[in-house]
Amino acid sequence: MKAKLLSYTPLAPLKEATGVLDARILLPHLGYTFAVERISRACSHQLVRHRVASFSQQSQRYITVRRLQERVVTPPSVEKAGGDEFKELVKEAGEAYQRLVDRGVPKEDARFVLPNAAETSLLMTMDGRSLLHFLGLRLCNRAQWEIRALADEMLGEARKAEPEVFNAAGPYCYQLGYCPEGRFTCGRMREAVDRYKA
Amino acid sequence: MRIELVAHTPDLEALVAVSMLTTTSGAQPSTLHERLLANPERIHDVVSRLEVQHGNVLEHNRLVWLVEATGDEVLDVMLDTRVLLFTRLDGGRWLMSGNLRAIAEYAEQKDTEFARGLVDSVKDAAPTIHASLRRRTG
Numbered sequence: 001m002k003a004k005l006l007s008y009t010p011l012a013p014l015k016e017a018t019g020v021l022d023a024r025i026l027l028p029h030l031g032y033t034f035a036v037e038r039i040s041r042a043c044s045h046q047l048v049r050h051r052v053a054s055f056s057q058q059s060q061r062y063i064t065v066r067r068l069q070e071r072v073v074t075p076p077s078v079e080k081a082g083g084d085e086f087k088e089l090v091k092e093a094g095e096a097y098q099r100l101v102d103r104g105v106p107k108e109d110a111r112f113v114l115p116n117a118a119e120t121s122l123l124m125t126m127d128g129r130s131l132l133h134f135l136g137l138r139l140c141n142r143a144q145w146e147i148r149a150l151a152d153e154m155l156g157e158a159r160k161a162e163p164e165v166f167n168a169a170g171p172y173c174y175q176l177g178y179c180p181e182g183r184f185t186c187g188r189m190r191e192a193v194d195r196y197k198a
Numbered sequence: 199m200r201i202e203l204v205a206h207t208p209d210l211e212a213l214v215a216v217s218m219l220t221t222t223s224g225a226q227p228s229t230l231h232e233r234l235l236a237n238p239e240r241i242h243d244v245v246s247r248l249e250v251q252h253g254n255v256l257e258h259n260r261l262v263w264l265v266e267a268t269g270d271e272v273l274d275v276m277l278d279t280r281v282l283l284f285t286r287l288d289g290g291r292w293l294m295s296g297n298l299r300a301i302a303e304y305a306e307q308k309d310t311e312f313a314r315g316l317v318d319s320v321k322d323a324a325p326t327i328h329a330s331l332r333r334r335t336g
Contacts, residue, residue, distance in 0.1 A: 004228045006216070007207050009260045017204035017264060018293055028283055029295035031207055031260025035216075035227035054257035054297070056217040056227075063224050123217050123227050125258040125297075127283075 001073075001146070002037040003153035005161055006123075023165050027128035030165075034124050034154055040073035042116040043146045052130045057122035061108040064101065065118065068094030072117040073146065090115060128165060131158065136172040139196070141186040159198065170196030199267040199312050201294070203319040207259040209235060210324045214298070215244040217255040245326040256299035256327070263319065265292040275312065279304050298327060305335045 009030045011023060020026055036047070048055055065071065069090055078086045093113050100110035126134060131154075137143065138151035158166040173179045173189045174196045186192075207213065216230045223230065234241050248255065265272070265284075272284055272292055281300040285293040301320065305313045317335060321328045 002226075002228070006228065006231050007209060007213055007259075009205055009207050009262065014205045014262055014293075018287055020287065020293075025285060026293075029260065029262045029285065029293055031258075031295075031297070033207065033213055033258045035231065037226045037228060054254060056220045056255060056258065058224070059221045062222040121220070121226050123213075123220050123258055125260075127260065127295075 001039050001150060001153070002035075003150055003157060004035045004037075005154075005157035006033050006035050008032045008161055011162055011165065027132070027165065030128040032126055032128065032131050032158065032161075034157070035121070036124050036150065037121040038073070038119050039121070039150060040116060040146060041114075041118050041120050043073070043144075043150065044120050044122060045116075046144065046147050047122075047124065047150075050126070050130065050134055052126065053134075054125040055122055058120050060111040060114065060118075061106075064107055065094070065097060065111070065114060068097065068114070068118065071119040072115065073119060074117065076145070086117075090117065132165075132169055132175070135169045136175050139171040139192075140173070140181070141171070141188060141192060142181060142184060155196075163198070167198035199265060199271050199315070201263045201265050201312070201315050201319060203323065204262055204264050206261040206320075206323045210259045210261075210298070211245050211326055212241050213258045214248065214255055214324075214327065215241045217258050218244055218248065242326050246330075248327070248330065253299040253302065256302060257297045259297050260295055261297065261301070261320065261323065262293065262295040263316075265294045266290050267292060271312075278308060298324060302327075302331055305331055309335070 011026060011030060014026050015021060044057060072090050074083060093115055096113045097110050101107060135151055135155055138147050155169055171192050174193050179185045179189050212231060212234045215234050216227055219230050220227045268290060275282060276284060279300060282294055282296040287293055301316050305317045317331045
C-alpha cells in the first residue's frame, strides 16, 4: 500500500490574497489529491463512502487482471491463521477469471469471480475540511486496519506539505481533546494522542 | 461581479490526464503522474481527447477566486449551482472555490458574463480545457 500526495492547493498564496490568517476558514477551499495505490477492493469500498471526495479508480472493465495471486491484499489475521484456504481460493478465482476471459467473456463480467482482496489503485481528491474529518474517523483505533494504515500514510504526506494545518490532524480524540466514540471508546486515548503528537 | 483567480492546484491538466489514464491503465497513478510531468506534450494529447461529459476526471483539482459582488448576485450563483463554495470575507468581498467540473457544467448551463469570466479565468491554469470549453460554450 502507498499513499502519495500528488498535488494540493497551497495555503500561503490564499492567505496573502485574502488577508485571512485563520487557516480553518480557508480549509474548505483547499484541495488535496492523493494517489492511493495497491489497496484491496474491500478498502476502496470503505473509501468511497466519503461522498464529498472525488475518485478515479482503476477499472476492472478495462484492465485485465493478471497474476491475481501476486495482486491481492492478505489481512494479517489471515496470514497468522496460516492462510492456506485463502491462497487456494485466490488461486482458483484467478484461474476461473482467466478461463472466462479466454472463452470470450467480457472482462466486465469475468471480474464477478474476483475477491474483495484484489488490489486496486485510485486517485482521490478531498477538500481540506473533509480531509480532516476523514483522518479524524479513519485514524481512530476502532477503524479497520487497512484504511487506518492508509489514513496514517495520508497524514504523513499532508503534514509534510502543510504542517500548519495538518499537525493538528489525527484521530478525533487527538483533534478534539476527548473521545467522541461514547460507549464504543477504545479506552486508549492517551496512547493515541501521544502517537500523533506533532 | 468581478472575479479573480487567486490560487489553484498546480499542474492541473497533468492531474486531469492522470485521472483519465488511471481508469484504463494498469500503471500506478503516481507513476503516470511522474511520466506525464516529464512530458507536457503528452498531457496536452491526453487532455485534448477528453469528452467533457465524462466530468469526474475534472474533479481532481481546486480553484479559488476572489469575488466582488452583492449578496443577491452571489445568491443567484448559489441557487444555480451547488458545487461552488462561498465564504464571505467582508462587505462585498467573497472567497469562491470549485473544480473544473463545476466551471464546465456552469458554463454549459448559463450564458452570462459571470460564466464567461469563470471560463476565461482558467486560461493559464488549464489552457487545453479552456480552449475546449470556449469551443463548446461559444
